[in-house]
Amino acid sequence: MALFGKPKYSAIKVKKVQIPTGRWMKCTNCRETVDAKAFETAFKTCPRCKFHYRMTAWEWIGLLLDKDSFVEMDRDMLPTDPLGFTDFRKYTDRQREATQKTKLNEAIVTGMGNVTGHCVGLGAMDFSYIGGSMGSVVGEKVTRLTERCLDERCVLIIVTSSGGARMMESTYSLMQMAKTSGALAKFHQAGLFYLALLTNPTTGGVTASFASLGDVIIAEPGALIGFAGPRVIEQTIRQELPQGFQRSEFLLDHGMIDMILPRKEIPAKVQELVTFFSE
Numbered sequence: 001m002a003l004f005g006k007p008k009y010s011a012i013k014v015k016k017v018q019i020p021t022g023r024w025m026k027c028t029n030c031r032e033t034v035d036a037k038a039f040e041t042a043f044k045t046c047p048r049c050k051f052h053y054r055m056t057a058w059e060w061i062g063l064l065l066d067k068d069s070f071v072e073m074d075r076d077m078l079p080t081d082p083l084g085f086t087d088f089r090k091y092t093d094r095q096r097e098a099t100q101k102t103k104l105n106e107a108i109v110t111g112m113g114n115v116t117g118h119c120v121g122l123g124a125m126d127f128s129y130i131g132g133s134m135g136s137v138v139g140e141k142v143t144r145l146t147e148r149c150l151d152e153r154c155v156l157i158i159v160t161s162s163g164g165a166r167m168m169e170s171t172y173s174l175m176q177m178a179k180t181s182g183a184l185a186k187f188h189q190a191g192l193f194y195l196a197l198l199t200n201p202t203t204g205g206v207t208a209s210f211a212s213l214g215d216v217i218i219a220e221p222g223a224l225i226g227f228a229g230p231r232v233i234e235q236t237i238r239q240e241l242p243q244g245f246q247r248s249e250f251l252l253d254h255g256m257i258d259m260i261l262p263r264k265e266i267p268a269k270v271q272e273l274v275t276f277f278s279e
């Protein structure tokens with residue numbers, strides 16, 4: 001006889017709860033688990049904390065323009081490597097990787113389309129292509145788009161999302177600020193309407209050129225908009241920066257932008273403005 005009897009366990013049957021894959025997602029901002037479908041139908045904004053996630057260039061085109069009206073311009077304009085630049089990696093390798101990842105040839109998609117039947121030139125930047133940085137190609141595409149809108153007397157809309165000028169092209173990148181601003185000055189003199197739509201983040205040379213030159217400037221809530229980063233400014237002026245510095249709400253209070261709109265209200269406002277300013 002065994003001193004201790006063999007304990008008897010019966011298997012506890014656990015009913016498996018089937019969670020459909022892709023049904024839930026974790027918001028990186030509020031850390032709550034949220035309904036992925038509600039997130040998508042709210043155009044990539046968190047249904048709980050309303051944090052606005054980045055959209056791709058093509059998602060912006062789909063959101064703002066009349067269905068199937070977009071005709072892309074300069075799709076095959078490819079970046080070069082004028083300085084033979086290498087940091088941790090070759091610039092040409094970065095370009096190739098960015099294209100593989102995003103299926104884009106550069107950090108902006110430009111073209112002509114319609115908003116409520118009115119002619120519009122739209123440029124949409126994509127942060128996932130080398131941080132939405134502005135090199136020669138981004139500057140050239142913005143300039144050509146502006147000139148086309150000037151010739152055809154159309155409204156111009158640019159959605160910005162950028163880490164600034166592309167350091168791998170050095171001065172060639174910085175020159176794009178002057179070039180895009182020059183084209184926009186002519187556009188402005190012709191009395192045409194340019195709408196700048198600033199998303200998170202819009203910084204550096206893009207803020208210092210076409211992002212700040214809109215006749216109307218709309219920003220998304222909580223978007224980081226500025227030139228140099230807050231840490232650099234703090235170290236330079238040796239002062240603590242105010243709460244909410246460089247966020248769209250702060251910029252609205254200080255007269256740098258015209259309005260802040262949640263993403264779901266942007267298409268209707270764009271339609272209203274385009275209709276009002278179209279000839």
Ligand SMILES: [Zn+2]
Nearest residue numbers: 027030046049
């Ligand atoms: Zn959230």
